[in-house]
Amino acid sequence: MENLLKGKVAVVTGGTRGIGYAIVKKYIEAGAVTILCGSREETATKALDKIKAECPDARVEAIWPNLSNRDEVSAAFMQIKEKYGSLDILANNAGISQNTPLFDYKDEDFEKILDINIKALYVCSRAAAQIMKEQGGGVIINTSSIVSFNGQGSGCGYPTSKFAVNGLTKSLSRELGRYNIRVNAVAPGVTRTDMVAVLPDEMIQPIIRNIPLGRMAEPEDIANAFLFLSSDLASYISGAILPVAGAVVI
Ligand code: NAD
Numbered sequence: 001m002e003n004l005l006k007g008k009v010a011v012v013t014g015g016t017r018g019i020g021y022a023i024v025k026k027y028i029e030a031g032a033v034t035i036l037c038g039s040r041e042e043t044a045t046k047a048l049d050k051i052k053a054e055c056p057d058a059r060v061e062a063i064w065p066n067l068s069n070r071d072e073v074s075a076a077f078m079q080i081k082e083k084y085g086s087l088d089i090l091a092n093n094a095g096i097s098q099n100t101p102l103f104d105y106k107d108e109d110f111e112k113i114l115d116i117n118i119k120a121l122y123v124c125s126r127a128a129a130q131i132m133k134e135q136g137g138g139v140i141i142n143t144s145s146i147v148s149f150n151g152q153g154s155g156c157g158y159p160t161s162k163f164a165v166n167g168l169t170k171s172l173s174r175e176l177g178r179y180n181i182r183v184n185a186v187a188p189g190v191t192r193t194d195m196v197a198v199l200p201d202e203m204i205q206p207i208i209r210n211i212p213l214g215r216m217a218e219p220e221d222i223a224n225a226f227l228f229l230s231s232d233l234a235s236y237i238s239g240a241i242l243p244v245a246g247a248v249v250i
Pocket of ligand 1: 037190191195196
């Protein structure tokens, strides 16, 4: 695994904690120069300090552009390309979850989830693809969710956004294939992160009881799928939505 991404330059959004942090670590261990994106300077630099302590030889830095602002993201990605020579991998992982019942939903909350879970992916993919097209190729991987297949019983905005992630993944894989850009998504099941820690036990426990592999995913389980899809081992895989969910069907 050590050199699987040697010479590659990777950006991971939502890289400060949870699944994103595990992806950052996995990419670093595989030899990539890795740029982690956070929502704020404070959390991004804190995560940077942590990863540097865990991986002292890492070539890693932190940025915190507004992910749904085209100018900010384009400028940040261009700086990376100028500094390191390329931008080879984009892991579009930042996301928020909601489980609000329909009649309690505030319109601004619905809009917020669409903004970070969908618009940011479009903005970041566009900015990265521009660079990847010019350099002759690249890889984009989106974090979807197992709820992108059948929805969930409360909090309709979240599965709605993840269905859109699958749509963006499949559409961009077809549009960008001619530029040697592969686009895939990973669809995690319930994974042990802060996002799940805030959900009520009565929502989580029945899900875990129904997981054939008998446990929740660890962030590293998901990061392994990102590593595979980012590497040349997946050189002919594009347009795939890969469930990493312990065989659960929800
Ligand atoms: P988390 O809450 O631990 O981490 C979310 C990350 O997204 C953080 O780094 C945070 O800074 C970033 N983020 C949130 N809002 C942002 C914003 N406005 N701008 C920039 N960054 C922002 O959650 P996680 O569980 O690690 O989730 C990561 C991804 O995995 C999300 O897309 C989520 O939908 C998806 N996912 C999680 C689970 C799960 O069970 N944990 C299951 C399926 C899919």
